[in-house]
Amino acid sequence: MLDATLNVFRAVGEETRLRIMALLFRGELTVSELTQILGQSQPRVSRHLKILADAGLVERYREGSWMFYRAARSAAEPAGAVRHLLESLAASEDRVVARDRDRFTQSREARARIAAAYFEKNARDWNEVRRLHLPESDIEARMRDMIGPQKAALFVDLGTGTGRMLELFADLYEQGVGFDVSRDMLAIARANLERAGVAHAQVRYGDLFSAPIENGAADLVCLHQVLHYLAEPDAAVREAARLLKPGGRLLIADFAPHELEFLREAHAHRRLGFSDDEVKSWRREAGLDLLAADTLAPLSGEKQKLTVKLWLCGTPESVRRLKSRAA
Ligand SMILES: C[S@@+](CC[C@H](N)C(=O)[O-])C[C@H]1O[C@@H](n2cnc3c(N)ncnc32)[C@H](O)[C@@H]1O
Structure with a gap:
C-alpha cells in the first residue's frame, strides 16, 4: 500500500x-x-x-x-x-488548464470538420459506400423485426444522413425527425423523403449531441452507423437516452470490432467497431437496459469483412412492458 x-x-x-x-x-x-x-x-x-x-x-x-x-x-x-x-x-479556471481545454475543444472541432468534409464529399454516393459493407436489405429486415409493429408517436433519427431510417420505418411512426450536421446529406435526405412520399418526417440541421428536442419526448431513437465516427460515442448514447419517454427505445446499429484500418483514412471512421461490453457500459451509464441484440456476420466466402451488430435498448419501463406482453 x-x-x-x-x-x-x-x-x-x-x-x-x-x-x-x-x-x-x-x-x-x-x-x-x-x-x-x-x-x-x-x-x-x-x-x-x-x-x-x-x-x-x-x-x-x-x-x-x-x-x-x-x-x-x-x-x-x-x-x-x-x-x-x-x-x-x-x-x-487555471490559466494553463483552461488553455488546454480550449485546445481540446479545437482538436474535437477539427476532427468533426474532417468527418463533415468526408460526408460532404460522399453525400451523393453514400448509399454506394453503404453497400460495400453488407446487404442493406438483410440488415433492414432484421431491424424491422427487432423493433416490431408497435407504432411510435415520435421517432428521432440521430445522424440521419440520407434519411434512410426515416424512410424505412415510415409506417412505424406518426411523426419523424432526423438530425445531421452535413447540409449536403440533408439535401439528399429531403429529396429521398419527398420521392418516397414520406410527408410526416422532417430533417433538420443539428448536432446529435444537443438535439433540440425536450427530455423524454421520443418513443424511438435510432443511431444507425453513426457511433464509429464520433469521439464520444458514450455521450451520444446518453443524449439518445435523454430524449426517450418512459417505455421508449433506442436502436443502435454499428460494426462489431474489426481490423479494417483503411476505413479510418478513406472513410473518416474513428473507431473500428464496438464490443458488446463497451455498448453495455454506455447503455448502463445512460440508464438503459438491453431488450434485444443481433449479430449479422458477412456471408462466408464474400469479400465483405464487416459484421453488423444491432442493439435494441430501452428504459426500465420498456423492459416492464416487454415482460408483461410476454406473460
Ligand atoms: C454513415 S452516415 C449514416 C447515416 C444514416 N444514419 C444511415 O444509416 O443511413 C453518418 C451520418 O452521421 C452524421 N453525423 C456525424 N456526426 C454528427 C453529429 N455530431 N451530429 C449529427 N450528425 C452527425 C454524418 O454527417 C453522416 O450523415
Missing part, C-alpha cells in the same frame, strides 16, 4: 501529467491528439502516459494502429482517492 500510494503521488506530482489528467477527464484521446494539445514531443507524452497508467490513473486500449487513453473509470485505491482532486482541476 505504501509503494502504491507513493506511485500515485509521484504520478500526479508533475505538471504535464496533471494537465494530461485534466484533459482525459474531458474525454478519451490518442497520443497524437495529446501531443498536439500539450505541444510536447510524442515520446515524452507516451512516457508520461505510461507512468499514469502504471499508477492506475489512466486506462488505455488499442484499436488497430491507434491507442486510446482515458481517465480510469472506477480507479481502485489509492488512485481513486485523488480522482476528486483531479476532477476539480479539470473543471478549474
